[in-house]
Amino acid sequence: MFDKFTISCKIEMLIQKSTPEGDNMDDIKDIIEEIKSRCDIASIISEYMNIKQSGNNYKGLCPFHGEKTPSFYISTSKQMYKCFGCGEGGDVIRFVMKMENLEFMDAVKILANKCGLEINTNMSKEAKIKLENIKKFQDIHVEAARFYFSNLVGSKNQGYEYLMKRGLDDKTIRKFGLGFSLDSWQSLSDYLVKKGYSKLDLFNCGLVNQNDSKTHFYDKFRNRVMFPIFDYRGNVIGFGGRVLDDSLPKYLNSPETIIFNKRQNLYGLNFARKNLKDRNVVLVEGYMDLISLYQYGIKNVVATLGTALTQEQGKLLKRYVDTVIISYDSDEAGINATLRAIDVLTNLNINVKVLDLKECKDPDEFVRNYGLNKYNEAIENSIHYVKFKINCLKREFNFEKDEHKIKFVKESSKIIKKLKSPVEVDYYTKYLSNQTDIGVDSIKREVYGKDYNKSYTNKYKASKEEKVIEKPKAITNGTTFIEKTLLKAIMYDKKIREVVLLRVDESDFLIRENKEILNYIIKNKELDKITIDKIKCLNIPEEYLQSFENISLDSINLGNIKQIDEIVKNVKKNKIQHEIDKLLEELQEMESKQHNNDMKEVDFENMEIAKIRISQEILDRQKKVNSL
Numbered sequence: 001m002f003d004k005f006t007i008s009c010k011i012e013m014l015i016q017k018s019t020p021e022g023d024n025m026d027d028i029k030d031i032i033e034e035i036k037s038r039c040d041i042a043s044i045i046s047e048y049m050n051i052k053q054s055g056n057n058y059k060g061l062c063p064f065h066g067e068k069t070p071s072f073y074i075s076t077s078k079q080m081y082k083c084f085g086c087g088e089g090g091d092v093i094r095f096v097m098k099m100e101n102l103e104f105m106d107a108v109k110i111l112a113n114k115c116g117l118e119i120n121t122n123m124s125k126e127a128k129i130k131l132e133n134i135k136k137f138q139d140i141h142v143e144a145a146r147f148y149f150s151n152l153v154g155s156k157n158q159g160y161e162y163l164m165k166r167g168l169d170d171k172t173i174r175k176f177g178l179g180f181s182l183d184s185w186q187s188l189s190d191y192l193v194k195k196g197y198s199k200l201d202l203f204n205c206g207l208v209n210q211n212d213s214k215t216h217f218y219d220k221f222r223n224r225v226m227f228p229i230f231d232y233r234g235n236v237i238g239f240g241g242r243v244l245d246d247s248l249p250k251y252l253n254s255p256e257t258i259i260f261n262k263r264q265n266l267y268g269l270n271f272a273r274k275n276l277k278d279r280n281v282v283l284v285e286g287y288m289d290l291i292s293l294y295q296y297g298i299k300n301v302v303a304t305l306g307t308a309l310t311q312e313q314g315k316l317l318k319r320y321v322d323t324v325i326i327s328y329d330s331d332e333a334g335i336n337a338t339l340r341a342i343d344v345l346t347n348l349n350i351n352v353k354v355l356d357l358k359e360c361k362d363p364d365e366f367v368r369n370y371g372l373n374k375y376n377e378a379i380e381n382s383i384h385y386v387k388f389k390i391n392c393l394k395r396e397f398n399f400e401k402d403e404h405k406i407k408f409v410k411e412s413s414k415i416i417k418k419l420k421s422p423v424e425v426d427y428y429t430k431y432l433s434n435q436t437d438i439g440v441d442s443i444k445r446e447v448y449g450k451d452y453n454k455s456y457t458n459k460y461k462a463s464k465e466e467k468v469i470e471k472p473k474a475i476t477n478g479t480t481f482i483e484k485t486l487l488k489a490i491m492y493d494k495k496i497r498e499v500v501l502l503r504v505d506e507s508d509f510l511i512r513e514n515k516e517i518l519n520y521i522i523k524n525k526e527l528d529k530i531t532i533d534k535i536k537c538l539n540i541p542e543e544y545l546q547s548f549e550n551i552s553l554d555s556i557n558l559g560n561i562k563q564i565d566e567i568v569k570n571v572k573k574n575k576i577q578h579e580i581d582k583l584l585e586e587l588q589e590m591e592s593k594q595h596n597n598d599m600k601e602v603d604f605e606n607m608e609i610a611k612i613r614i615s616q617e618i619l620d621r622q623k624k625v626n627s628l
């Protein structure tokens with residue numbers, strides 16, 4: 001029923017990951033075993049949901065997937081649970097982790113508490129002191145938050161007025177524990193000293209500053225609206241304070257302390273992790289954006305608080321979500337921050353989308369102007385990060401200039417190149433092609449580089465239907481087929497021949513044999529019908545003519561001039577595309593030479609010039625294709 005080995009391996013891994021420094025590993029393992037033996041799984045689970053006895057075991061409605069008949073079983077002898085509906089299963093610690101969305105050690109601590117175990121026995125002295133300080137600093141922060149909150153709601157003040165003006169209601173203010181720091185140098189420290197804390201402690205946890213000559217301390221936050229910063233468990237670990245006017249700095253944050261590590265914390269995650277929708281989260285920049293969205297009903301939202309998103313924050317998010325929807329400010333700084341966040345998140349294999357705020361400067365303004373439904377719509381319509389990056393890039397180029405267009409496609413191809421899914425590559429290649437009028441195939445070559453040839457020809461090898469003689473590597477069956485079809489049509493139908501010969505010549509054909517056949521047709525265009533037998537006089541292998549004979553014109557309506565016109569276009573397109581492919585190959589060769597060799601600067605420069613010339617030729621051909 002349970003794979004015990006996997007479960008114990010997982011536990012080992014988790015212990016190694018989340019054990020605080022200095023803990024004695026064996027002790028922790030003993031404690032975990034002790035917890036599991038003391039906490040009866042059925043009674044712990046019954047605290048979270050209704051269960052019914054069934055023989056020696058219990059069953060109930062699975063809390064991890066929606067169901068109407070119970071498929072969630074608890075085995076008391078094995079002390080394990082298992083849902084036969086969704087497959088979720090494990091021991092009591094896993095259950096608490098899943099239910100509370102907690103890390104392993106946090107679930108262990110909760111369970112230790114429930115069964116009366118002290119978790120921090122036998123720790124090293126340093127670890128103990130550190131833990132004691134963490135506990136003390138957290139207590140100080142809770143007291144400080146209470147103090148700020150009572151300032152805000154206790155009597156009339158500018159802070160409260162400010163928050164009202166920003167559209168927050170009392171419920172939201174309470175939910176986020178917002179507060180106000182008085183315009184005074186020591187009201188907070190006086191309050192906390194009375195509670196029994198030393199000024200040095202207050203200094204060490206970042207709530208007071210020391211003057212330059214280090215003779216006395218003073219409150220760090222004065223005359224500011226206070227935002228308590230929570231860790232993902234909901235502990236207050238720092239504060240952000242916002243000025244009430246336009247003075248600077250607009251926001252003042254707590255410094256790094258043993259409980260507050262900016263790089264590893266995300267504002268609002270304590271709420272968001274309980275309100276996730278399909279493992280999606282909205283990422284915003286500021287306190288007000290987050291709180292405002294929350295008040296309007298967007299609860300799966302976290303904020304970076306003015307600093308660039310860090311890798312640690314990305315990893316933290318990855319525990320809870322698969323997709324991040326970035327909703328930063330719409331100004332230049334916001335766009336740049338979005339681009340950086342995209343890089344951090346995609347490197348962690350998180351799906352990233354970007355939300356468009358239209359003309360609004362930030363999510364706060366958007367949701368207040370347009371409301372919840374419109375913001376949800378914007379979430380729904382948020383665009384894939386590749387599209388966002390391409391759109392950003394586009395602003396830097398002037399499409400009137402061909403070099404710009406080429407450069408743009410090259411840069412965009414680099415973005416597309418990073419995608420792992422061929423379907424996505426296909427989709428964004430087409431998007432780029434639409435934006436620039438440059439062919440999908442050329443862009444794909446740019447994206448795949450040398451590898452494209454392989455996948456390109458392999459693809460056609462697989463669908464090979466007929467033998468082609470002396471087939472150059474990039475010529476596809478599609479090309480030979482369409483050329484032969486056109487030739488056969490003009491051999492058999494004199495009227496069509498007259499029309500088509502006005503539009504094509506030898507240079508529109510790619511395959512040598514077809515060029516010869518065309519020339520023969522031109523010479524004998526007065527004949528009513530030109531049969532295969534007649535062209536046997538040409539120096540063309542029997543096999544090739546045989547394949548010619550096999551081509552059927554049944555599916556073509558020879559009376560429909562539009563259909564014939566399409567075939568002519570396709571023949572021309574194929575030829576030009578082939579030339580473009582050749583030129584692209586040349587370009588790639590040059591580039592790899594430039595990358596690999598210690599080239600003289602002058603050669604490098606010459607090659608750059610040659611590359612521009614070739615790019616120009618590609619573009620000219622591309623224009624030709626588009627004008628067909």
Ligand SMILES: [Zn+2]
Pocket residue numbers: 062063064065072083084085086087088
């Ligand atoms: Zn289930």
